[in-house]
Amino acid sequence: MSGSAAEDGHPVCRKCLIADLPRGAELRKILEERLEQIPPEEKVSDEEYRARLRECRRCGQLHEGTCAACGCYVELRAARKAKHCPLTKTS
Numbered sequence: 001m002s003g004s005a006a007e008d009g010h011p012v013c014r015k016c017l018i019a020d021l022p023r024g025a026e027l028r029k030i031l032e033e034r035l036e037q038i039p040p041e042e043k044v045s046d047e048e049y050r051a052r053l054r055e056c057r058r059c060g061q062l063h064e065g066t067c068a069a070c071g072c073y074v075e076l077r078a079a080r081k082a083k084h085c086p087l088t089k090t091s
């Protein structure tokens with residue numbers, strides 16, 4: 001751990017998704033609403049979604065739910081068939 005912490009004492013987790021952030025309740029709600037708005041035919045399967053997010057969790061470009069390589073919220077990018085990782089171009 002880097003030893004850095006936010007002002008409220010929570011550690012800063014660079015490898016977290018929005019779903020994991022201790023102070024992210026409002027952002028999580030917005031994220032869930034956006035995910036619900038994606039038409040089913042444009043979404044990847046649940047299995048593919050989880051696989052994509054596993055890759056993001058292992059990636060050094062993930063910073064509190066945002067991809068530093070492209071600026072997307074990875075949980076939204078991962079849900080869409082047409083969106084791919086900017087580095088691998090595959091998932």
Ligand code: SF4
Nearest residue numbers: 056059061062067085
């Ligand atoms: S989208 Fe790709 S580059 Fe961005 S955090 Fe996920 S795995 Fe890393």
